[in-house]
Amino acid sequence: MTDPDIPPRALAEAVVTPEALAGLEPVRSVRTPIRLVYDFVPSAAAQAYLRAYAEKRILGHRSPVDGAVFVPPRGVDPRHGTAIDETVDLADTGHVGNFCVTHLPIPGRDDLEVPYVSAWIHLDGADIGFLGLVAGCATEEVRIGMRVRAVWKPDEQLGPTAENVLYWEPSGEPDVPVGRAGNRAWRGRTDG
Amino acid sequence: MAEGAGQRDVAVVSVAVRQEEALTDENEVQLLVDLVNRARNAVGLSQAEIGFTCSGSSDFLAGQAFSFVQTLDAVGAFPPISESHVEMDGAFALYEAWVKLQIGDVDTALVYGYGKPSAGSVRDVLALQLDPYYLAPLWPDAHALAALQARLLLDSGTVTPEALAEVAVRSLHNAVGNPNAVRASAEATPEELLAAEPVADPLRASDLAQVADGGCAVVLAAGERARALCERPAWIRGIDHRIDGHALGTRDLTRAPSAAMAAQEVGASSDRLDIAEIHGPTTSQEWILQRELGIAGGTDVNPSGGALAADTLMASGLIRIAEAAARVGAGTADRALAHATSGPCLQQNLVCVLEGD
Numbered sequence: 001m002t003d004p005d006i007p008p009r010a011l012a013e014a015v016v017t018p019e020a021l022a023g024l025e026p027v028r029s030v031r032t033p034i035r036l037v038y039d040f041v042p043s044a045a046a047q048a049y050l051r052a053y054a055e056k057r058i059l060g061h062r063s064p065v066d067g068a069v070f071v072p073p074r075g076v077d078p079r080h081g082t083a084i085d086e087t088v089d090l091a092d093t094g095h096v097g098n099f100c101v102t103h104l105p106i107p108g109r110d111d112l113e114v115p116y117v118s119a120w121i122h123l124d125g126a127d128i129g130f131l132g133l134v135a136g137c138a139t140e141e142v143r144i145g146m147r148v149r150a151v152w153k154p155d156e157q158l159g160p161t162a163e164n165v166l167y168w169e170p171s172g173e174p175d176v177p178v179g180r181a182g183n184r185a186w187r188g189r190t191d192g
Numbered sequence: 193m194a195e196g197a198g199q200r201d202v203a204v205v206s207v208a209v210r211q212e213e214a215l216t217d218e219n220e221v222q223l224l225v226d227l228v229n230r231a232r233n234a235v236g237l238s239q240a241e242i243g244f245t246c247s248g249s250s251d252f253l254a255g256q257a258f259s260f261v262q263t264l265d266a267v268g269a270f271p272p273i274s275e276s277h278v279e280m281d282g283a284f285a286l287y288e289a290w291v292k293l294q295i296g297d298v299d300t301a302l303v304y305g306y307g308k309p310s311a312g313s314v315r316d317v318l319a320l321q322l323d324p325y326y327l328a329p330l331w332p333d334a335h336a337l338a339a340l341q342a343r344l345l346l347d348s349g350t351v352t353p354e355a356l357a358e359v360a361v362r363s364l365h366n367a368v369g370n371p372n373a374v375r376a377s378a379e380a381t382p383e384e385l386l387a388a389e390p391v392a393d394p395l396r397a398s399d400l401a402q403v404a405d406g407g408c409a410v411v412l413a414a415g416e417r418a419r420a421l422c423e424r425p426a427w428i429r430g431i432d433h434r435i436d437g438h439a440l441g442t443r444d445l446t447r448a449p450s451a452a453m454a455a456q457e458v459g460a461s462s463d464r465l466d467i468a469e470i471h472g473p474t475t476s477q478e479w480i481l482q483r484e485l486g487i488a489g490g491t492d493v494n495p496s497g498g499a500l501a502a503d504t505l506m507a508s509g510l511i512r513i514a515e516a517a518a519r520v521g522a523g524t525a526d527r528a529l530a531h532a533t534s535g536p537c538l539q540q541n542l543v544c545v546l547e548g549d
Contacts, residue, residue, distance in 0.1 A: 030325060032324060032325070032328060032329040034320060034328075036252070036255065036312055036313070036316060036317060036320075037312065037313070038255035038311045038312045039310075039311055039312070040255070040311055041215075041216055041217070041219075041310075041311070042219070043217070043218055043219035043221070043222055044217050044218070044222075045222075046219070074221060074265060075219075075221065075222050075225075076221050076222065076225050076265050076266060077268075078264070078265035078268070078269070078270070079268060079270040080239075080268040080270075081225060081228060081229065081239060081265070081266050081267045081268025081269075082225070082268065083222070083225045083226070
């Protein structure tokens, strides 16, 4: 990221000012802070999802077109531009559809030791991935198809936010074969 | 592009509009699922049959980066579609789609524009479209700038407060029949409006557009495809977009030369105009535009009530085109002008002329 305290390269050299301006301090940069305030109203789908999530329930939306289940629910099947109003309860278990080992810290997450594993968690009953962290095992053990379950925050820390699941830990169940792991909504739903 | 030979016939074949004071339970995606489907279903087109999709919206208004990518969920952009977006009013997205149709490799296009200004402060959001070094840091809000413009008009003797109040009354009366109008009144009088205190002197609340959430979706089609899709296509006989200087101090704010030039390019005055849907975010701006566009006495101006009745930033201009096209399509108008503006104090202006067969 650009450091605002370091002038652009074009200004790194001495600024030569005309004779008439001799003795005046050259202007090297201008700061124009911008602040805008917004009041977001989450959609009905997001509101229901966040309230349920605060009670350790994960809601999805089932597409009226082919029954594909999307999580978190957005009120729409984005493949067809079709409104969805059927809500389903999903398990807090699933498998790792894909993952990434990161060696850079996340600003504001001092509790997170590097390297950490972020992953698309494919909840049982859902057709798309759900972003989360995988922990509770060695980084090198994480693999596509590994079965996981949610580790929730303590009850008193739960709330209507996206942060209620601390991480996903291995459940010890047999892996989902790699060929059947991951996203199903975009490749047809016939393969299980 | 000016009216002229060699141009492919392109028409508005379907429109859907929704505006409300505030959409409290819906996000932009849900708003657009309804609008996009209404516009497509009215002419029996699925997304697979749409050759090009183009939208207009603003991240500053939404408070989110790449917010338009989320609203593509409403379109059904899978398998991947040919798609574009402008950080401008949907009317300018329609211009891009019209150009795409002129190139000739597609016959249909979906255009939409939307905004939820209720989430923030429109007057402050609009300050950020100004010059970032000299003007934006001073945060002159949109109402204050419009008031400077109105002050020039009034003190130069170009217009009277009564004439501006008449513009507001015309909007209030016309808006009564418009289900999307947020502000309407069958009984309003200029005297009553002039009795109110100014909000941004000399402009009163009735001089300033009624902010509304909402959006608009339009389907365009070319040639025989347009005739096959609907009974009476609203043919775009000319569409032109011109821009005046960005620095407000360089302009005569009582004029909008870009609007006059765009109207001339599309041949707006070459024949009788039954209606004109003008995008004027204040009474003074609507008044300036009416003069620059050369709107004559026999033309019904803003039969929908215009932006004064319901103004959805990023959609109001497209809604003007939709309102004009709907009247041409219904046969209540044969020739209509639609106008969209963008930028501070009428800096950018788009004019299009629509005709029935």
